[in-house]
Amino acid sequence: MSSPGNTTAKPSAKAAARAQAQRERILVAAQRCFVVHGFHAASMANIAETAGMSAGLIYRYFKGKNDIILAIIERQLEEARADVAKLNTSSDLVGGIAEVFQQWQANDPGITSAALFLELTAEATRDPEIAAATHASDKVFRADLASWFARSAAEGGLGVPQDQVGTRVLILQSLIEGLAMRAISQPDLTVDQVKTALSQFLPSLLTAQA
Template identity: 85%
Template sequence: MSTPGKPTAKAAARALAQRERILVAAQKCFVVHGFHAASMANIADTAGMSAGLIYRYFKGKNDIILAIIERQLEEARADIAKLHATSDLVAGIAEVFGQWQANDPNVTSAALFLELTAEATRDEEIAVATQASDRVFRSLLGDWFVRAVADGGLGVSQDQVATRVLILQCLIEGLAMRAISQPDLSVDQVKSALNQFLPSLLTA
């Protein structure tokens, strides 16, 4: 029996699915048109729903962008959780690179990542959200670096963590650029390059 005024599990699941549908459509529109040129009408058409329905879930484009930033952080949390289980960073990064190249709708595309970064230089609200998300991501990576090997980490000393996290972030963000600038770069080439470089970064 549902509580009056409280959505049922089915209704909550439907609302979550609708939000996700809107976010996927918005990501496509933002990549094609850019944040400013993309309209709520564009997003509604891409999502196959009315603009009025979108406004039931989001107040406007900035709300959608903030939700995408949160979605991006959740993807990062999931990726780092996998590392705690496998510690195979080369395979993980190569997999994400392949998803960027394939424009996999289930992950934040490289083009959208660059669009978000650019928008953060123009919009203070987006900048604050982007920087907050980045701090969480750095903290999660740092926890993985410093955690004992027996617990799924790398056992890196605390005084080296900040530098190694910075290098790793620069590497991953650089590969996002490569996915766009060098579309003929294969996942195997990326793996080969990472296998030559990453061991020294990941050795305690």
Template identity: 50%
Template sequence: MNVKARSSKAEARTQAQRERILCAAQQCFIEFGFHAAGMAKIAETAGMSPGLIYRYFENKSAIIQAIVERQLEYLREDISLNRKIDLTEEMIAGYGRAGGDDSRRLNASLLLELSAEATRDPQIAAAVLNFDEGLRHALHDWLMRSKDEGGHALPPALVPPRALILQLLFEGLRVRETRQPNLDRQLLSAALHEVIPRLLEP
């Protein structure tokens, strides 16, 4: 095996180990909260020693930052797809399903934990701010992109306020999930169909 192949294999193993830790940490944070989920609990859930985790992440704060960055990357990938989507229907279908075994979806409880932790930890606050700015930038691009490319071709002047409203809606729905997971889907559908189409048209 040549040097390049060995390096590629090592990188793949490192990435797999990091992903294993992040999935375990996300599960623990959702179940126990950031403060109750220590490195020992994360290690137990990941099926590895705490010492091994420290080879990949300096501390729990670094794990939280990595989870935030991973979620942003997932969102960017989803938004950048050159395909037409029915945003209203996707928001309705996604309500109450965030989290669980799907690490690509930001769990509502985890979002609240992140928001609370950001008020106490400057590093987490910076990561969350980067997430917010990254999401809004991706929304800007999607709203301005041509319809042939899966966008909405909105004039530049309309994009910033529309992107902000969409972001507020996304976050508001996640918070509402924690309080009212069994919200009447017909009512939710009527509300979103009233609002979303107007935000996506000039």
């Protein structure tokens, strides 16, 4: 039997929080590097320099660039699922999407920027591991959106008939992803213009009946 002195101590809450903060620092630095240089041109040295730490320290948390990319995809999914979980019948979806569009235009490295979204999409066509992670993430996110559309108003959903749910999810995702492209290809597009366009289109998408 092991004595108390031989028991391996679990990391303290403070150490765990520090490790999580370090991981987050690396992911934000990596996102910035991937947007500036692209996945292939960005090196671990670039990421280390941007994060203000040694490459050796980064390897304590991630095995390599692919490991970082997979963590970014997982982080994206967590953020997206948290956003969907907050949705209810009274949610200001127009304002929420317009706010995300504004963040895309600002190219905030702390979030998944439009440029990073395009990098991830392109990389998924070349790397089977990234493709699998991207497809799995998208499947989970679509299921969350479908659940929101299908739930009754009393349960915080929209009460959309089940045979229409898949189509509505597809349209909403295509709309949001299209705005990511607009943030890059149409930099003079204003948030007010986006809100006006969304206000004319979204209500019909979010009503129970088409």
